[in-house]
Amino acid sequence: MDVIEAEESGIYLYISDPARLKQTNLEIVTSLTRKEYACIIVTTNIPSSLLTKLYTKNNIPMDRIHFIDAITKYSLGKVPGDQPNTTFTSNPGNLTELSIAISEALKRRNGDTALIFDSISTLLIYLSSPNISKFIHFITNKIRLLDIRAVYLSAEKGLDPLLLTQISSIVDEVVEQHEK
C-alpha cells in the first residue's frame, strides 16, 4: 500500500527513476490534496516557483500547499517577492535552518497534514550520508509524535546501500517506482 491508498498516517520512502521524480511528486500531492490534506513540500531541487506553476496547472489547490524552498535562495542569492506560502532557507546543507523551517510549518498545520520531502538524493549533493541519516531520524521522530503522513522521495540508486537500509528501517513502507 502507498501513501495515496493508505487510510491512516504513515511514513513512506518513494524510490523513483530520476526521470519520474517530478511526476511522482505531482501524483502524491494531487492525491493528498484531493483528500483535503494540507501538504508541506520541502524542495531541494525544483524551485518552489516552478512547482507552483505545475501544481496550478494540475488543479492542485494552492491554499493547501506550503513550500519550504531550500534551493532558490542558495542558487539565486535572493528570493522572489510574490510567494506568500513559502519559507526560503539559505542553503540545502544547513540542516538546522531546514529543521527549524519544518518544525515551524508543522506547528502552523491546520487539519490533516502531509510532509513531502523532494528529495533525499538531491540533499546528498550537499551533505554526507551519516548527516542525512541523523536528519531523517529527527524528522521521522517528529512526524511520529504528530501522527501525520510523510513521504521521502529519492532517485533510484541515489542512496548508498547503508543509508538506504537505515531509512528503509525507519519508514513504514518503501515504494519503488520505475519508468514505464
Add this chain to the structure above:
Amino acid sequence: MTDTNKPALSEYEILKRTFDAIEDPIFYMAPDNTILHANMASATLLNIPLEEIIGKRCYQLVHHTPANIRGCPFILAKKTKKRESYTINLGEHWYQVSVDPIIGDNEEFIGAVHILRNIDSIKKIHELRAILGAIIETTPDPIIGETPDGHVISWNKGAEETLGYTAEEMIGESIQRIIPEELRQQHLETLKKIQRGERVDQIETRRIKKEGGEIELSLSLSPILDERGITTGIAVIMRDLTEIRKAERALLAYITEAALRLKNPIEIIAHSLEEITDLHMSGDIDDEELNTSIMIQVRHAEKVIENIRELQQSIVLNLDEIPQSYRKFLMDEE
C-alpha cells in the same frame, strides 16, 4: 729381462718435477726466512726468474719490506710450531697463505713450507654472499630460508618486522607454526612441488603473526638445488599485501562515493535540465523561471565538483602509497 717399471728419473728429479707441476706457489724456507727452494708457480706469481727468488727473504719479494710484516705467519709458526695461515691480496688476486713449520728431531724449528693457494673464486663467492646477505637483511620483504621439509634456517629482518617473530624464535621451528590450520594441508602440497624442484610463484595466502592476528601475503617459493639437481632447501619470499588491500578498499570506497557524488547527481541534473527544457518549450514556464531552474542545476554541478575535490583529497591524505605526481594532480596542486 728389462724392468719396464723402473723409473727413468731419480726420486729427487720426480719430486722436483712434481714440485714444479703444482699450480700453487710453494716456498721452502730456512729458520731465518731465507727462501731455499721455490717451485715454478712461485716464479710465475712473483714474475721473476726462479734463481732470483732463491736466497732472498720472503718479505723482500712478496711484501717489498725491509723486515717481516706484522702478524707474519712464518714468525708465528716459528713460535707456535703449528700451521699458521692468513689471507693476502697480491696484485689482483687473493691468496690463502699457510706456513707449516718443519720440526727437527730435537723439537727445534728448522724451516717452514710456505704454500699460497689462490682463493679468488672463494673470495668472490664470499663477497657475493655478503652482498646477497646484506640485500636480504635490508629488504623490508620477509625472506625465509627453509629445509626441504619446511623447517626455518634463516629469517631476515623483514620477516621479523612483518610477522613479529625474531630469527632466534623461528630458526629451527617448523614453518607450520605461522600457517593457519585450515591452510596447512595446502602448504604440505606446495612443499611436495618444491621438493620435486618446481617453483611456486606469487600465491596469495595468509599467515599468523606473533600477536595472533592474520596477515595477507603473496608468496614465492623456489627450490635451492645442489649440483645434482636435488632440493636441499627452499627460499621463500613474501610480500605483505596489507597496503595493497588497503588501497583496493580505498578504491572501492572511492568508486562507491564517486557513483553517489558524481554519477547519481549528474543523472539528476541531466533529467532536471531535460524537464526544464520541455516545460519551457511547451510554454509552461517563462524565461525567468527557466533561468532560475538552470541556476539551481549549475549550483548542484558546482557542489558536485567541490564534493569530488574533497573526496580526492581525503583519499590522498589517507593513502601513503600514491606516486607524488598523482598526489599533486589529485590535490589540485601546481
